[in-house]
Amino acid sequence: MLNLQTVSPLTLTTPKGFKATGIHVGLKRKRKDLGLLVCEGGASAAAVYTTNQMQAAPIIVTKQAMEASEGRIHAILVNSGNANACTGELGLTHAYMSQHAIANHLQIKPEQVAIASTGIIGQTLAIDTLVTGVDQLVASEAEEEADAFAHAILTTDTGIKTAGYQFLMNGSEVSICGVAKGSGMIHPNMATMLGFLTTDATVEPNVLQTILKRSIDRTFNCITVDGDSSTNDMVMMLASGAAKTPTIMLDTQEAEQFEQAVTHVCQELAKLIARDGEGATKLIEVTVQGTDEERLARKIAKQIVGSSLVKTAIFGEDANWGRIVAAIGSIDEPIDVSKIDIRIGSQWVLRQSMPILFDETLASNELAADTVAIEVDLNSGSAVGRAFGCDLTYDYIKINASYRT
Amino acid sequence: MLNLQTVSPLTLTTPKGFKATGIHVGLKRKRKDLGLLVCEGGASAAAVYTTNQMQAAPIIVTKQAMEASEGRIHAILVNSGNANACTGELGLTHAYMSQHAIANHLQIKPEQVAIASTGIIGQTLAIDTLVTGVDQLVASEAEEEADAFAHAILTTDTGIKTAGYQFLMNGSEVSICGVAKGSGMIHPNMATMLGFLTTDATVEPNVLQTILKRSIDRTFNCITVDGDSSTNDMVMMLASGAAKTPTIMLDTQEAEQFEQAVTHVCQELAKLIARDGEGATKLIEVTVQGTDEERLARKIAKQIVGSSLVKTAIFGEDANWGRIVAAIGSIDEPIDVSKIDIRIGSQWVLRQSMPILFDETLASNELAADTVAIEVDLNSGSAVGRAFGCDLTYDYIKINASYRT
The missing domain is CATH 3.60.70.12 (L-amino peptidase D-ALA esterase/amidase)
Structure with a gap:
């Protein structure tokens, strides 16, 4: 090391x-x-x-x-x-x-x-x-x-x-x-x-x-x-x-x-x-594992961290994993969507593509922190990929609606 | 007919x-x-x-x-x-x-x-x-x-x-x-x-x-x-x-x-x-012409109308054609970027990829309307494609930061 x-x-x-x-x-x-x-x-x-x-x-x-x-x-x-x-x-x-x-x-x-x-x-x-x-x-x-x-x-x-x-x-x-x-x-x-x-x-x-x-x-x-x-x-x-x-x-x-x-x-x-993304209040770190290739894991991680709906939900401190699932499913190459695990902060919210009970209050508290970790496991391989992004906020609109003038 | x-x-x-x-x-x-x-x-x-x-x-x-x-x-x-x-x-x-x-x-x-x-x-x-x-x-x-x-x-x-x-x-x-x-x-x-x-x-x-x-x-x-x-x-x-x-x-x-x-x-x-896009105040209609294929014209039109920066600029009634150009250039297949014309509302703002003088006040007024037309000509063919979208606003954030809860 x-x-x-x-x-x-x-x-x-x-x-x-x-x-x-x-x-x-x-x-x-x-x-x-x-x-x-x-x-x-x-x-x-x-x-x-x-x-x-x-x-x-x-x-x-x-x-x-x-x-x-x-x-x-x-x-x-x-x-x-x-x-x-x-x-x-x-x-x-x-x-x-x-x-x-x-x-x-x-x-x-x-x-x-x-x-x-x-x-x-x-x-x-x-x-x-x-x-x-x-x-x-x-x-x-x-x-x-x-x-x-x-x-x-x-x-x-x-x-x-x-x-x-x-x-x-x-x-x-x-x-x-x-x-x-x-x-x-x-x-x-x-x-x-x-x-x-x-x-x-x-x-x-x-x-x-x-x-x-x-x-x-x-x-x-x-x-x-x-x-x-x-x-x-x-x-x-x-x-x-x-x-x-x-x-x-x-x-x-x-x-x-x-x-x-x-x-x-x-x-x-x-x-x-x-x-420091425009208007951002949080860093979002997405880790995707369980794919065949690092390239695919990274691609899925980027898709999640790039989703306007995911970004906005995290701004709202809402553990809306449905939007994460939708982002994963929208990838344009075949993946097995039947055995996905998703963790938001410290809690697993989806196991084998089925929602599981989690503590919503704890989730909201963790989403209020200045760094939010999302982990996805596709359980179909051993590659890992990461992507980083930020939440989508009122201030993003404010900054960009009037940048030039 | x-x-x-x-x-x-x-x-x-x-x-x-x-x-x-x-x-x-x-x-x-x-x-x-x-x-x-x-x-x-x-x-x-x-x-x-x-x-x-x-x-x-x-x-x-x-x-x-x-x-x-x-x-x-x-x-x-x-x-x-x-x-x-x-x-x-x-x-x-x-x-x-x-x-x-x-x-x-x-x-x-x-x-x-x-x-x-x-x-x-x-x-x-x-x-x-x-x-x-x-x-x-x-x-x-x-x-x-x-x-x-x-x-x-x-x-x-x-x-x-x-x-x-x-x-x-x-x-x-x-x-x-x-x-x-x-x-x-x-x-x-x-x-x-x-x-x-x-x-x-x-x-x-x-x-x-x-x-x-x-x-x-x-x-x-x-x-x-x-x-x-x-x-x-x-x-x-x-x-x-x-x-x-x-x-x-x-x-x-x-x-x-x-x-x-x-x-x-x-x-x-x-x-x-x-x-009626969430939080939208305007319909954006993008027409792309001058490509070889209708498919490519449509793809470019979608790229423009899907750009967060373009959408936010239009919300801000800012004729920021630079963002339109950046969206066109980010297409993942080769295009000739040296002879692009762009029209926002009734005015041409770019000809042969060079900015031309336009009336900013007129442009702002036209962008304040409830329908905004953007036209792009790549001057490299006779195909035409269209895409439709909306501006990105404070209300989009408001609606989506709290949809589930």
Whole structure:
């Protein structure tokens, strides 16, 4: 078992080799809206992007940079307030201008810069404001500057989201930290969410890519807030190599340790995003077991945690397992629906697809907590899958009925 | 072009050969909860059922009756207040008991009786109350009794939903009428929705089945309220033959006329359901054109009208086309996202995937109306598809956070 310790401080600059900053330039009214993360000399980089076919300009530019640099990235520039999506050729020009501005500022090549944007879709980016802002960016290793980066990437989030662990690899201390943003339009497959991870381990881009992708499939891709998926989102991880570990190769014990730690960081960030879902009052954790395949278990878990009726019932602290059953039954591949067990909180409410007596008052009390656990057993195999989400509340409507205006 | 006239009165007993009634027996607190539709001598019957794998007892019993009677149904018994779903063997026994009770009462065979239930999932049916109630059912052709049936099938609906047309077929007047219920847990593929149609045309069960299925795919299966699908729902159509038309055969002009009329009735009922979605203040009609296939156009239209963010924006009267674009891009099959046009109300807001200037005040005013039209053109083909839904509001949360308790 890997001995993971929480890092302190919990910032992107705790792993050696990174500097960060975040400032307000005017893309948002008051709050910080431009962030920079730097690894001088360049880091091995891996990234996973939105599956939405309508991809925003910064996604296109970052993909090109990753390809041109063969996964060696020196800096990530992130703005919030404007997604630079559905902005056509002009938007693409603006994305290149942002990339070139930071490359000039840091005296590096444009293809060594990744960029990301989050915010309103379809409005022209205030490129002059952004480019002027770039010149004010001074990254450092200071905790407060890394914190400023975490703030600069937020939109409707209620606070910053960070996670980090360290462990010993062959005697060297390795740290992995991450920050994320996202609270609405969150759905499996990287929807309106940004995540940035740093580590000081030594790992080549292709190995990092494999490990990051697998970790994301089990974590970020298992959260859903409202079922909508976005044009802009990505998770990028940079490895500086500054911890001077041996180079991590796939299928080794070191790779396994490293992947466990990456998955832990992603898992925590994913839960923080789900818990901070727009208007959410609770985190919902659904575990499905007893299927043949992990993929199917995860799919059913996502279906349950994505059901508007389940989400609303949990907001109402109502142990309405009928809606959970309906969600399971609506899966589009064959399952045996005759022997389902369902547990809400500490109590089983369905056994072999038959309701059993439970204490409604206890159930309501448990549903009033800020984390609600739902467990489903299909009794047809040994695979397990998990998904995370949040309740659907009045405040979700309030936030989203007036986001743009 | 078929000359369709609205029938009057708009009731299931307007087509010749039908009787109906609806009463309160105590499955709901106060409102009518038991309805009966009768075609003495038997009707040709067709039915489409929920695709949810967890099917309620009445669905199982009705499927068996349809098979045993080879699509000749004399009576449909419907209760509201309790769905008799996830009730195991006991629930199935209760469903048979209901079927047998009405068969005894009407002196017909059990397999000539279809049954349907709607309401809370997972609670034991008060079968004694229901069976006692059956003996009080006296169906008639009276308008008020057909109206009572329409009321008896409701749950959270705000009112009855009826539609009906008549037209001349070879000089004979043919009527088609329908009633439906459903306001939450509504999603493509027959989710928590009941629909009953009557006609006095002469048509064999297999032909009726083909025509009903095609009509439903274009109508009921294109509505979505909250993306959840249910255990209980079905649409059943009965043809009495009392209008003495020639028997309608597939691939004839008569069949085409008849299908057009059935589709019209289904379409109106589907729109009424979408408009009455739980907490809804508006009907949203999405038309997608410019695809290769009607299937894909419909799928995209459903994706848009099912997006929580789109639904909430429309509640907020915000012409947030970015969310429409994000919904289109999230379709899981390849489309060309570079030449999309989007119109909200009377104004084009996107042309060739680029935003164009529009009058925001006019847009807000149009979004304040009780019907909102969204049109999307992918400019990649000549197929057209439609879907219907409603906005997502504070009242949806209110209704569903406390439905069971």
